[in-house]
Amino acid sequence: VQWGGSAPTDQLAIQIGNGAPSPVTPCPPQVTHATWTLWTWLWQPSAPGTYSLRMRVLDSAVPTRRLDLGWYKRVVAV
Numbered sequence: 250v251q252w253g254g255s256a257p258t259d260q261l262a263i264q265i266g267n268g269a270p271s272p273v274t275p276c277p278p279q280v281t282h283a284t285w286t287l288w289t290w291l292w293q294p295s296a297p298g299t300y301s302l303r304m305r306v307l308d309s310a311v312p313t314r315r316l317d318l319g320w321y322k323r324v325v326a327v
Contacts, residue, residue: 260307263290270305294327 262270273288294300302323306313315321 258306258308258311260311261288262305262307263292264303264305265292266301270307272307297327299324299326 259275260272261275262272264270271290273290275286275288277286302325303319304316304321306316
């Protein structure tokens with residue numbers, strides 16, 4: 250889920266472990282920053298295991314303090 254901010258962004262990305270961030274696709278496309286929107290990203294893990302997922306905003310002009318501090322980091326077991 251993407252939400253809030255002072256301006257909308259289409260620069261949301263997901264990072265698996267220490268890999269490079271990959272852009273996600275909003276669904277439906279974001280219309281306003283005053284509400285939340287869902288996003289989608291197809292992922293096929295290379296092997297069973299435990300994976301760390303973090304979100305990033307690729308636009309450096311958007312403040313992302315909580316994302317940078319790992320507040321929303323999630324771990325999944327495959």
